[in-house]
Amino acid sequence: MTKLSQMAETLIGSEIVKLGNAISDRISKGEKIFNYTIGDFDPAIFPIPVELEELIVKSYREHHTNYPAAEGVMDLRKAVSAYMKQREGLQYEVNEIQIAAGGRPLIFALFNVIVDRGDKVIYADPSWNNNHYTHLTGGIHCVIDCTVENHFMPTADDIRKNIKGAALICLCTPQNPTGTTLNKETLEEICDLILEENALRGEDEKKLYLLFDQMYWSLTFGSTEHYNPVSLRPRMKEYTVFVDGISKAFSATGVRVGWSLGPADVIAKMKSILSHLGGWAPMAEQKAVAQYLPQTLVIDKFLEQFKAEIEVRLIKLYEGFIQLKSNGFSVDAISPQAAIYLTIKIDLVGKTTDDGRKLTTQSDVTSYLLTHAKLAVVPFSAFGRNAEIPWYRMSIGTCKKEEISSMFEMLEMALRKLK
Numbered sequence: 001m002t003k004l005s006q007m008a009e010t011l012i013g014s015e016i017v018k019l020g021n022a023i024s025d026r027i028s029k030g031e032k033i034f035n036y037t038i039g040d041f042d043p044a045i046f047p048i049p050v051e052l053e054e055l056i057v058k059s060y061r062e063h064h065t066n067y068p069a070a071e072g073v074m075d076l077r078k079a080v081s082a083y084m085k086q087r088e089g090l091q092y093e094v095n096e097i098q099i100a101a102g103g104r105p106l107i108f109a110l111f112n113v114i115v116d117r118g119d120k121v122i123y124a125d126p127s128w129n130n131n132h133y134t135h136l137t138g139g140i141h142c143v144i145d146c147t148v149e150n151h152f153m154p155t156a157d158d159i160r161k162n163i164k165g166a167a168l169i170c171l172c173t174p175q176n177p178t179g180t181t182l183n184k185e186t187l188e189e190i191c192d193l194i195l196e197e198n199a200l201r202g203e204d205e206k207k208l209y210l211l212f213d214q215m216y217w218s219l220t221f222g223s224t225e226h227y228n229p230v231s232l233r234p235r236m237k238e239y240t241v242f243v244d245g246i247s248k249a250f251s252a253t254g255v256r257v258g259w260s261l262g263p264a265d266v267i268a269k270m271k272s273i274l275s276h277l278g279g280w281a282p283m284a285e286q287k288a289v290a291q292y293l294p295q296t297l298v299i300d301k302f303l304e305q306f307k308a309e310i311e312v313r314l315i316k317l318y319e320g321f322i323q324l325k326s327n328g329f330s331v332d333a334i335s336p337q338a339a340i341y342l343t344i345k346i347d348l349v350g351k352t353t354d355d356g357r358k359l360t361t362q363s364d365v366t367s368y369l370l371t372h373a374k375l376a377v378v379p380f381s382a383f384g385r386n387a388e389i390p391w392y393r394m395s396i397g398t399c400k401k402e403e404i405s406s407m408f409e410m411l412e413m414a415l416r417k418l419k
Contacts, residue, residue, distance in 0.1 A: 007135070007138070012132065015382035019376070034375050034407040035376045036393075036394040036395050037395060038395060039177075039397060045400065046251040046397065048250055051302075052288060055287075055292055056255070056284060059283075059284035059288045062287075067280075068282070072280070076099055076286045077259075079289070079294060080099075082293070083293040089231055090230060099259050100280060101280060101282075106258055106270065107133055109273040109279070110260065111139075113269040113273065114167055116137075116138075119166075119168070119206075120140045121139040121141065121142060121166070122142040122166050124153065126380045126391075127170065127384065143384065148334070152178045152180060152334075152391075153186070159193055160193055168208070169208065169211070173212075173213075173214065173227075174216040174219065181338050187227050187228075187232060191232060191236050194239055195239075210241070212228065214226070215248050219248060238263055243258065244259055244260070244261070245257055245258030248339070251306065255289075310396060314336035314340075315336060316401070317344075321344055329412075331347070331415075332344070340396050346390055348368070348418060351418040352419045353372075362387060362388050362389065373413070377393065378395070379391075
């Protein structure tokens with residue numbers, strides 16, 4: 001086999017996509033699977049807003065099919081500026097906004113702007129793709145092993161241990177995969193740490209930046225509130241780069257319109273990288289989103305209905321697992337806070353199946369759930385966690401409410417077969 005670059009030879013592909021493809025293959029062959037794997041939406045269950053759909057069609061009919069500006073079309077950047085000011089009180093000028101084809105190109109560009117080979121990158125474990133982006137840039141992995149007691153979110157004390165010499169801190173709240181959030185006090189403490197560290201660094205030293213992924217920020221439930229670093233500590237604007245977009249807020253994962261807000265010099269370098277990659281969102285979609293974002297009442301109406309449909313599924317799933325737990329089964333769940341995910345625990349290692357086979361690893365448990373309960377969930381090992389941790393992510397993006405009871409019946413039957 002031809003020898004490739006060291007980075008390519010050691011790069012791990014997306015574990016979630018690999019699992020999702022395997023599940024899709026089984027479903028295509030007629031197997032009934034309760035699929036809670038991919039962080040995506042079934043358009044038949046969660047369609048994009050009809051007004052946005054019509055604007056996209058209209059935009060194509062108006063022949064907006066040429067290259068957009070590398071930083072994003074002006075009317076969309078203006079619309080994003082107004083939208084973020086209205087929704088979160090954030091004030092960003094158009095030269096502080098970068099448009100791209102969803103969040104991934106923005107994160108990739110930011111890593112390459114900030115991280116040199118050998119630089120320390122601090123991120124939580126579990127978390128989505130930070131391990132892979134750190135690998136792509138040759139950074140040093142400073143991994144925070146988050147605990148269930150903190151809902152698998154990092155604390156200021158966790159970060160403080162690694163902050164000296166670090167180039168980038170990655171935070172995601174609401175978080176993928178956990179569906180949990182950073183509270184106000186913790187985020188304030190983390191911001192203060194960053195500000196203190198940067199104050200200690202000399203003029204010729206690289207500053208410490210914060211990647212703040214808030215792609216799910218509008219999807220919070222109950223008493224949960226979303227907080228951002230710049231609103232809490234205005235001085236953080238100099239060091240914070242937001243990653244945001246329409247993918248999750250409007251069930252529009254495939255429409256591919258995302259944006260970053262950040263310091264103008266950082267945004268300019270991200271633009272340069274994305275211009276070489278061609279990582280821009282399509283012109284027609286940009287034009288459509290620019291016209292959609294100012295429609296405040298339309299968006300409010302959509303979010304009210306959309307969030308209600310997400311929340312009812314998360315609550316039903318949570319209550320189902322708590323009921324199984326109360327019935328004596330080795331399962332648990334964290335009460336849903338935000339996003340489209342439920343964190344669940346299925347701790348079956350050491351148990352024996354009815355045909356005498358012992359479940360010796362968490363991988364055995366995952367396979368058993370798929371084969372005997374027809375339940376597909378993503379282990380936290382797909383998010384950088386130790387392979388033997390018994391925690392999983394459930395995504396409700398393809399969940400039909402009427403099938404939840406059937407799923408729990410199958411799961412309980414499978415659990416009862418174990419000894």
